[in-house]
Amino acid sequence: MEEPMKVLITSAARKVWLIQAFKNALGECKESGVIAGDVNPYSAALYFADEYVILRRDDDPSYEEWLFDYCRKNSIDLIIPTRDEELPLFARFAGRFLNNGIRIMVNDEEAINICQDKKRFIDYCANHGFHTPHTYEKSDQIGAEEFPLFLRERFGKGSKGTCLVANQSELNIALNRMKDPIVQTAVDATEYSIDMLSDFDGNVLSAIPRERRVVVSGESYVSITRRDWTIIDDAARLSKDLGLIGHNTIQCFSKNGRNEFIEINPRFGGAANLGFAAGCNSPRLIVDMINGRKIKPFLGEFKENYVMLRYVQDFFIPQDTMECSLNDKSSHF
Numbered sequence: 001m002e003e004p005m006k007v008l009i010t011s012a013a014r015k016v017w018l019i020q021a022f023k024n025a026l027g028e029c030k031e032s033g034v035i036a037g038d039v040n041p042y043s044a045a046l047y048f049a050d051e052y053v054i055l056r057r058d059d060d061p062s063y064e065e066w067l068f069d070y071c072r073k074n075s076i077d078l079i080i081p082t083r084d085e086e087l088p089l090f091a092r093f094a095g096r097f098l099n100n101g102i103r104i105m106v107n108d109e110e111a112i113n114i115c116q117d118k119k120r121f122i123d124y125c126a127n128h129g130f131h132t133p134h135t136y137e138k139s140d141q142i143g144a145e146e147f148p149l150f151l152r153e154r155f156g157k158g159s160k161g162t163c164l165v166a167n168q169s170e171l172n173i174a175l176n177r178m179k180d181p182i183v184q185t186a187v188d189a190t191e192y193s194i195d196m197l198s199d200f201d202g203n204v205l206s207a208i209p210r211e212r213r214v215v216v217s218g219e220s221y222v223s224i225t226r227r228d229w230t231i232i233d234d235a236a237r238l239s240k241d242l243g244l245i246g247h248n249t250i251q252c253f254s255k256n257g258r259n260e261f262i263e264i265n266p267r268f269g270g271a272a273n274l275g276f277a278a279g280c281n282s283p284r285l286i287v288d289m290i291n292g293r294k295i296k297p298f299l300g301e302f303k304e305n306y307v308m309l310r311y312v313q314d315f316f317i318p319q320d321t322m323e324c325s326l327n328d329k330s331s332h333f
Helices: 016-026 044-048 063-073 084-099 109-116 118-127 168-177 229-242 272-278 282-290 319-328
Strands: 006-009 033-038 051-054 078-080 149-153 163-165 181-185 190-198 204-216 219-225 246-255 258-265 307-309 330-332
Touching: 006 016, 016 033, 016 044, 016 272, 016 282, 033 044, 063 084, 078 282, 084 109, 109 118, 109 229, 109 258, 118 181, 118 258, 149 168, 163 168, 168 181, 190 229, 190 272, 190 282, 204 229, 204 272, 219 272, 229 246, 229 258, 246 282, 272 282, 272 307
Parallel strands: 006 033, 006 078, 033 051
Antiparallel strands: 051 330, 149 163, 149 181, 190 204, 190 246, 204 219, 219 307, 246 258
């Protein structure tokens, strides 16, 4: 019989699907449970967990000590951070938590910094034999034939701040309003996200490419799994080179066997649920690894041409039920 386990998912926000996936992974053990945490009591995912906690802001100087005490008092075994901004912070104190029996599913700080800094990521790929879209330096003279171009903020996330420009005039306008732009060739190829799962030693266990058919605000709303071995092999090699652990999301363009990587989100991506359904149940496997089970790689073993259609669903709750959490800091449902 497996040991009881408690999992804390931070910045839970609207990630109901992730809460439910970890609840299913823990099974029926009454002493196990998923705790959803967020600073905002109006976060829908809080009310789908076994328990919830209103977190302190992670820029609060007392955050680490407060979280450490909370985890010890509530017997937390595993923390799943889900927001980009909190990842470097969790990486810095992951060792202390692990020494006290609390595993944080987070990559090391150097890998996170490479993934979150698009300039460093491009340089890393160039130095390790991976393709990226052609990137222009500030001093480059760009001819009319090189348009259209795609611009992103160096430290941006999702689709925020991105734009496509068709000529020099549009480029100048975009450059003037952007803080630290990355200017690249607009790639005419199919875009993929790859759900990656690795063990705690960085060994890649699974890689599921999913074609991004419909994207809204940077998140996939229609995706289809594809068993493209060139993508699987390149993405697995990139993940292994960076030493990534746990679940990560790699993005690339692919055409005629050439894969050009654009970024890595070192966390669960917004459409990771498709990877779970297609054959890589990352929450279940992460729980197994915490319990000491050795997982063998199963690359390519997933449902191909499996389609995800996302939709928005409403749910309703009395406001006074929510507000009690602000006084108690945690509530049970």
